[in-house]
Amino acid sequence: MTEPIAVLEQVSYMYPRSPEPVLRDISLEIFKGEFLGIIGPTGAGKSTLCLALNGIVPQFFGGRFFGRAVVAGLDTLEHPISAMARHVGAVFEDPETQLIATSVENEIAFALENLKLPREEIRARVKPALAAVRLEGTEKKHPAELSGGQKQRLAIAAALAIQPDLLVLDEPTSQLDPIGSQEVFATVRELNKELGVTIVMASHAAEEMAAYADRVALLSAGELTAIGRPDEIYADIELLQAHALRPPQVARTFFLINHGGILTSSIPVRLEQGVAELKALAADYPPAPPARLPEPPQRPGAPLLSVKGLKHTYSDGTQALLGVNLDIREGEYVLIIGQNGAGKSTLVKHFLKLLEPTEGVVAVGGADTRTITMSDLARRIGYVAQNPDNQIFNASVAEEVAFALKNLDFPLTEVEARTRESLEAMGLWEVRDMHPLALPKGDRARVVIAAILAMKPEIIIFDEPTTGQDYRGARYILEISRQLHEMGKTVIVITHHLYLMPEYAERVIVMGKGTVLLDAPIRRAYHEIELLRSTYLTPPQAVLLARTLDHDAGHDFKLLTPEEVADCFTGDHAGQSVGGAA
Amino acid sequence: MSMMRFQTVERDSFFTRLDFRPKLVMMAVLTIIAFVWESPFAGGLLALSVIVASLLVGVKPAYIRLVITVMFPFYILLLLTHGFFNIDQVKSLTGKTELTTLFMFPAGWPVIGGGRMTVEGFLYGWNVIFKTLTLTLVIPLGIFTTDVDKFIVGMVRAKVPYKLAFIFSATLRFVPLLFSEIQAIIEAQRLRGLAVEKMGPIKRVRVYAKVAVPLILGAMVKSQMLEVVLQSKAFTGSADRTYLHESVLTPLDYLMIAFFVLLLIAAIAAYFTIGFGKFGGPF
Numbered sequence: 001m002t003e004p005i006a007v008l009e010q011v012s013y014m015y016p017r018s019p020e021p022v023l024r025d026i027s028l029e030i031f032k033g034e035f036l037g038i039i040g041p042t043g044a045g046k047s048t049l050c051l052a053l054n055g056i057v058p059q060f061f062g063g064r065f066f067g068r069a070v071v072a073g074l075d076t077l078e079h080p081i082s083a084m085a086r087h088v089g090a091v092f093e094d095p096e097t098q099l100i101a102t103s104v105e106n107e108i109a110f111a112l113e114n115l116k117l118p119r120e121e122i123r124a125r126v127k128p129a130l131a132a133v134r135l136e137g138t139e140k141k142h143p144a145e146l147s148g149g150q151k152q153r154l155a156i157a158a159a160l161a162i163q164p165d166l167l168v169l170d171e172p173t174s175q176l177d178p179i180g181s182q183e184v185f186a187t188v189r190e191l192n193k194e195l196g197v198t199i200v201m202a203s204h205a206a207e208e209m210a211a212y213a214d215r216v217a218l219l220s221a222g223e224l225t226a227i228g229r230p231d232e233i234y235a236d237i238e239l240l241q242a243h244a245l246r247p248p249q250v251a252r253t254f255f256l257i258n259h260g261g262i263l264t265s266s267i268p269v270r271l272e273q274g275v276a277e278l279k280a281l282a283a284d285y286p287p288a289p290p291a292r293l294p295e296p297p298q299r300p301g302a303p304l305l306s307v308k309g310l311k312h313t314y315s316d317g318t319q320a321l322l323g324v325n326l327d328i329r330e331g332e333y334v335l336i337i338g339q340n341g342a343g344k345s346t347l348v349k350h351f352l353k354l355l356e357p358t359e360g361v362v363a364v365g366g367a368d369t370r371t372i373t374m375s376d377l378a379r380r381i382g383y384v385a386q387n388p389d390n391q392i393f394n395a396s397v398a399e400e401v402a403f404a405l406k407n408l409d410f411p412l413t414e415v416e417a418r419t420r421e422s423l424e425a426m427g428l429w430e431v432r433d434m435h436p437l438a439l440p441k442g443d444r445a446r447v448v449i450a451a452i453l454a455m456k457p458e459i460i461i462f463d464e465p466t467t468g469q470d471y472r473g474a475r476y477i478l479e480i481s482r483q484l485h486e487m488g489k490t491v492i493v494i495t496h497h498l499y500l501m502p503e504y505a506e507r508v509i510v511m512g513k514g515t516v517l518l519d520a521p522i523r524r525a526y527h528e529i530e531l532l533r534s535t536y537l538t539p540p541q542a543v544l545l546a547r548t549l550d551h552d553a554g555h556d557f558k559l560l561t562p563e564e565v566a567d568c569f570t571g572d573h574a575g576q577s578v579g580g581a582a
Numbered sequence: 583m584s585m586m587r588f589q590t591v592e593r594d595s596f597f598t599r600l601d602f603r604p605k606l607v608m609m610a611v612l613t614i615i616a617f618v619w620e621s622p623f624a625g626g627l628l629a630l631s632v633i634v635a636s637l638l639v640g641v642k643p644a645y646i647r648l649v650i651t652v653m654f655p656f657y658i659l660l661l662l663t664h665g666f667f668n669i670d671q672v673k674s675l676t677g678k679t680e681l682t683t684l685f686m687f688p689a690g691w692p693v694i695g696g697g698r699m700t701v702e703g704f705l706y707g708w709n710v711i712f713k714t715l716t717l718t719l720v721i722p723l724g725i726f727t728t729d730v731d732k733f734i735v736g737m738v739r740a741k742v743p744y745k746l747a748f749i750f751s752a753t754l755r756f757v758p759l760l761f762s763e764i765q766a767i768i769e770a771q772r773l774r775g776l777a778v779e780k781m782g783p784i785k786r787v788r789v790y791a792k793v794a795v796p797l798i799l800g801a802m803v804k805s806q807m808l809e810v811v812l813q814s815k816a817f818t819g820s821a822d823r824t825y826l827h828e829s830v831l832t833p834l835d836y837l838m839i840a841f842f843v844l845l846l847i848a849a850i851a852a853y854f855t856i857g858f859g860k861f862g863g864p865f
Binding site for chain 2: 054060082085086089090092097105106112116118119144158373374394403404437451
């Protein structure tokens with residue numbers, strides 16, 4: 001190891017009004033040129049740790065700080081944040097809030113201007129910083145003209161232009177679509193490997209962290225619970241599970257194989273290692289398909305939601321939908337995937353009558369939506385926005401649930417009955433008098449869903465419910481979607497997190513460039529790997545492992561999850577060893 | 583979908599290349615002249631010149647149309663109030679004891695019966711319309727034709743405190759985001775089954791007022807986030823900083839400043855000497 005660029009000695013910290021420490025007794029060395037990943041569930045203290053590295057914690061927030069943090073030779077308590085900013089570049093989660101200038105070059109220049117660098121020096125740094133993140137030629141553009149991934153790369157370029165000793169990135173990909181996320185990870189990796197920039201990155205993206213980080217630090221409830229190489233941390237599945245963290249699927253697959261009695265030499269955490277290991281394993285233990293793979297039920301009858309020849313052109317001439325046809329039947333659980341700009345949101349806005357077709361027809365229960373008012377449609381289709389807080393307007397949970405019913409002039413007895421029924425169904429009866437915003441984020445989404453449920457809709461749409469959530473949060477809301485599905489509702493989910501959905505979705509609609517590229521049962525859709533990749537969607541690692549098995553053994557099992565892949569080796573039906581345990 | 587954005591003209595001209603300071607002088611001079619002149623003919627000429635200049639430098643006709651459309655009800659109100667009720671001021675400006683009748687409602691009509699619109703009041707209404715039009719259009723003429731960078735540096739060079747210039751620039755960046763957030767919240771309300779279109783105005787206002795709850799909370803979270811971002815970028819609010827963009831006055835800038843100062847002097851001199859721009863005067 002080289003010399004440390006940052007040293008934290010027994011750092012503990014409490015925000016001014018927090019009852020408990022957010023960081024507890026953290027001792028950590030960050031070495032020059034390394035890529036340190038920070039993982040942990042929401043509330044573990046990851047962001048606070050990131051902010052402690054440039055002195056914003058505690059200098060800006062106040063509160064009580066114990067221990068010592070020295071970064072680039074400067075004690076973070078003794079040097080002003082503006083002095084620390086010369087050594088520590090920071091990139092945050094939200095691409096919108098962190099870009100403050102009105103042009104790309106001004107964004108790069110902003111911190112340099114504050115640091116009083118001469119104009120010529122600033123000019124000299126703009127181009128290389130943009131080149132390092134492959135944004136050359138965008139100098140005069142307004143940040144609003146950039147895609148999400150480009151915005152985050154611009155934020156990275158702005159931090160790089162300072163020529164910092166340390167680049168700290170706090171969840172830089174959590175708001176991005178898969179292309180944006182890939183762009184950011186590729187950029188950070190390049191900066192680290194080729195330019196030797198020291199990186200500290202907090203992220204929930206297990207597969208990418210396992211692939212790119214040199215070391216991973218696991219934070220939980222403010223404590224540094226574990227630190228080590230990715231193959232040490234991510235292979236310890238029980239440790240991750242104990243802290244509500246998701247391992248890379250390849251690691252989980254091998255953990256299950258080992259758990260089933262076949263001991264492998266290691267638990268790989270990167271896909272390429274997993275593929276090699278799986279090939280070797282398959283040679284010794286011929287895989288057998290799992291006894292029964294669940295298939296979605298057939299749903300006959302007339303479609304509940306029908307789209308015929310739908311085209312939509314925005315007023316600026318953008319053709320967002322180029323002729324979409326699809327039918328969704330009662331009781332289906334449909335997943336809609338695709339990049340930003342693929343047409344997903346435009347399509348869903350037609351379901352909700354937020355947009356009118358330029359051409360074609362959208363029908364709900366056989367009725368053309370053009371003949372139905374938006375408020376009548378809202379009784380049939382519920383919509384859960386990505387940010388539930390945008391849908392909360394009232395001072396108590398019960399009022400929130402009753403809000404729309406009252407506005408729709410339901411009789412008072414009906415309002416009370418439906419409110420109670422919804423609150424009970426969503427497990428919110430006990431907190432009915434609380435302010436919705438006093439509840440945790442997952443429960444706030446539950447309040448919005450209860451409010452929607454009170455209108456007894458047949459269809460419920462979840463718009464990117466997992467974006468910006470940790471694994472526990474994402475599963476929490478998807479479990480609610482399962483509950484609603486089991487209640488007989490038709491569920492439509494839009495998400496970029498493909499790995500989360502095999503347990504829930506029955507059918508997948510892949511959108512790209514304003515058209516439906518594929519509409520198939522999930523088991524088939526996830527295995528259309530080339531098609532998914534053509535639209536920059538990465539299938540879950542378990543699917544890629546399954547393809548390896550299929551390819552080598554000439555099967556077509558269409559497996560989706562680590563459990564199914566492991567089951568090929570460890571299930572009762574699995575083949576016997578031909579060469580002994582590995 | 584396009585997000586609402588600060589408008590800038592796309593056409594490059596000598597005017598867009600000017601420093602912001604001569605434009606600031608231009609805005610100040612035209613505003614003063616618009617206030618001084620009371621003649622609808624002189625005021626109309628001034629408003630027309632501003633419109634023509636705006637179109638020449640590339641302000642979109644749609645924008646000017648929008649301004650006029652939005653202001654139209656206000657203009658009608660101005661014509662009616664001045665035409666019917668502005669008697670004393672118009673008499674004192676024209677020196678007339680009796681005003682000319684343009685038309686009169688028959689005495690038998692309820693409420694408005696006997697109401698009389700005067701030619702002088704009507705013309706004074708036009709004067710006020712042209713004043714407001716000049717004042718509304720001189721801003722896009724000066725601002726839309728200036729690159730935001732030049733604008734901010736120009737403000738700082740014109741001794742506007744840096745914090746104020748920064749707030750202006752941050753507003754340009756964040757106002758469109760705020761609008762898209764308001765849009766998202768209103769959509770969310772409508773998706774909760776609120777038939778806003780069927781509601782009476784009072785209920786509608788009450789429902790819309792609820793937009794403020796998520797909006798303010800969202801803005802609070804964002805503003806703290808923004809503060810953290812600014813801190814991490816070594817922002818202190820101090821004017822003691824450098825600038826990527828320069829603000830240097832060229833001979834053309836000086837020429838324009840001189841032109842507008844002379845225009846102001848000439849306009850005021852003409853007003854007091856030959857009565858140019860006076861209401862009821864020769865022009």
